[in-house]
Amino acid sequence: MKTLLFALCLSLAPLSHAVADTLHFVTEEYAPFNYIKDGKITGIAVDQVEKIAKAAGIDYTLEIMPWARAFAMAEKQPNTCVFTTGYNRERAERFVWVNPLLKDQMVLLKRKGDAHDDLTIVKARELKVGSQRGDFAVEALELIGFKDIDLASDIDITLRKLISGRIDLMPTSVKTYKKLVKDGYPVEKAMLMAGQIYGLACNKQTPQGLIKGLQAELDKLILSGEQDRIFTAYGLPPDTRTADNGTKN
Template sequence: MESRVGKLLLIVAANLFSLSLLASAHAETVHFTTEDYPPFNYRDGKTPVGATVEQVQKMMADIGVDYTIDVMPWARAYSQAMTEPLTCVFATAHSEERDKLFAWVQPLFIDRNVLIKHNGSKATAATIDEARKYLVGTWREDYTETILRRNNFPRIDVGSDFKATLKKLMSDRIDLMPISEFYFDKLKKEGHAVQKVTILSQQAMGIACQKDFPSDLQNRMQTALDALIADGTQKRIFRKYGLHLGD
């Protein structure tokens, strides 16, 4: 009899422990980091907004998991996702060099990067090979630095962030800079004096999570993102921000 009671108590204790672990898992919060890069991700006052922010918000609401989104300089955003558990950075280019560094949920969009110049600049290049002779600016920890180095650009100026690099371009302190084609279109619509020079690269932009991110949670996030792509929500979000995705 005592043996039976003891076994029952062990079973009850084990079940309670399992429930405790389950409750703890559900209580976990995913921390998202991103940079100030409108119209994709930026702050309206203190509130994160943008075309990729809305996708993340919708995805997390659909799976019912708590989350935070913080806008910060890209190098810090990227570093936190590399090192801190339950942390993800977006929108991150899924390059060969980064593939094994993160757990991926994608795509938030497919992007092309172009090299641009300030209007009036004498820089001309129909190909990447011709563009190598110029001083090209990028910013710390951005994937475009890797692309430039992979393509053997000999003169690369690395700024603190995107805005600093764009400021250098507009004041002719650098000749060229890589930029999302979406963002280039936005700058043109806003009347900025910039011109497209040549195409640099094309890549999927996704959510890069710390490499030990729980695989079941990663799968749920991917399923939710797949659903909002399939039902047209992703395209509707982009149109809201004046962006148009190809079919």
């Protein structure tokens, strides 16, 4: 009986280890970085995350949901990572990071034809701005003095509000702006904002071995030129103007 029990434990040991090392990647609907197309989760960041997880030999799950829920899950649940997450000093200590999936500049958009040209921060604060609940852009706006921010659950709702005139401005990345214009949305640049780094933000209880494995594979992806090729495949070459501001943890 003892021999049988020992053999059973040995047979289950690899399975238990695999389950323990499964990473749960959560993200939002935010094209072209992470979105659903033909029933499949895809996008610039999704392609990178899947490639580096597979290259590192890490089992993973991938789920798309509202941003605020995804962000909260990564903060509270071990072995959970949320992306594509804007990095800043306040968030640096709340997660362990794998960077950069993206370097980009932020921009405030207006509805095409609206007369909000040559905006300054002071003028922009007098207008109605909208964003997504829990999004990095909300923190960025609050940091420069925006107070009454209209919050939605996802970018599609914010975009509809902008186009319908319910809000005057919405923040997003330059790459997302280019994708919106390419897709025929009637939006224009109102004002450029600061550059930003985006990456994988993982729960602090995630094993360091998994984080190091992901970071090593992301570094290889970047050095090999594969990250650039992924951007190009989605019609958005990388914007090299955004400076690296020391984001590695």
